[in-house]
Amino acid sequence: MSGTPAPPLSFINKVSASNKIPRQINRNLIFNQIRTRQPISRADLARVSGLQRSTVSLIVEELLAERWIVEGSVGRLPRGRRPTFLNLNCQRGVLALDIHPSQTTLAVLDLSGKTLSQNVIALPEDPNKVVAAIVDAIQAMIAANSDRSFDGIGMSLPGRFDLEFKKSNLDKSIFAPNISWPIGIVKSRVERATGLRVVVDNVANACALSEVWFGDTDGMHDLVVVNVSEGIGTGIFANGRIVRGEGGLAGEFGHVQVDPNGLQCSCGSRGCWETVASNRAGMRYYSEIAKKPSPAFENLLKLAAGGDPASKESINRMCIALGRGLHMIATALAPTEIVVVGDITPLWNLVGPLIEAEMLRNPLVRVPRIRPAHDGDKARLRSAVALVMNENLL
């Protein structure tokens, strides 16, 4: 049994206050206790949740009727009634889309966040054909998993958008400088083609939500997720909620200028943090040092792990730039914890100490804990489950 805590009440309070809230909070609490501790009996649920036995029974009956959970094996006790254990319904799932500028990962996950199948789609060069390619791939994935019922599609995007406009007019309100295709229309197209509900959010926000939803953080403390990929985005969880800012644009530390004479950035500015600290920057360092084109970023990492000097030096430069940016974030937001998400996290033994040493090179009044996302390269996919379940269960 896992001792992972369930999401706290402050997290669930993100929805506006209404008289349904206490019941919803308890539902969420019970669901997440089952998720993290399954198989579990009703009696143990009452014990770990601190709720009354009758309240637990009522919610369990509701979750059973709605088929979020199922009754499984019968437990053994020395004497008396034998308890029936509860599990999440493993027939239900979520489709996850992790959208990058030139590729998209599509996966089927169960409600506990476990990946069941996964596919990488190379996106067409022609920007007008990208959305159709994504829709086709989703339909093929649904057809290949016809034995499963899907509760929705979660999409994490490398962009920001205004939640006020999210439902009606996403394409007019999106900031996605690394994307050259019409990403704003993908939600409505996929909804129309599949009939499933699509929940979208910025990838770093989704990962921050996921950290709380899956109980990797207690949700009481402030947390910043730094997503290091083609660009850099951050998701800020503070005072019990995701900080979105005016127009949904909060968290664009990747576009804070760190070098006025630096390279032109996709946002129109110059010398932004992501021009020196992203995967793209790591690859550029390699081509400068080795005087030849860089391999794909994942191969660059493998070379660095194998001790190749040019690769190590380029990853080292990238980590120094990352550490400097984390110093800025720690100074600006004073989070308890900074969680790094991205391709570099499987090599945390190598990159973690470099990043942290640079962050600590100059004084910080409050030093945050810094760690990679627990599920490394799966964090972005898992965040799609958090997006969908956060809306569905509530």
Ligand SMILES: [Zn+2]
């Ligand atoms: Zn920029």
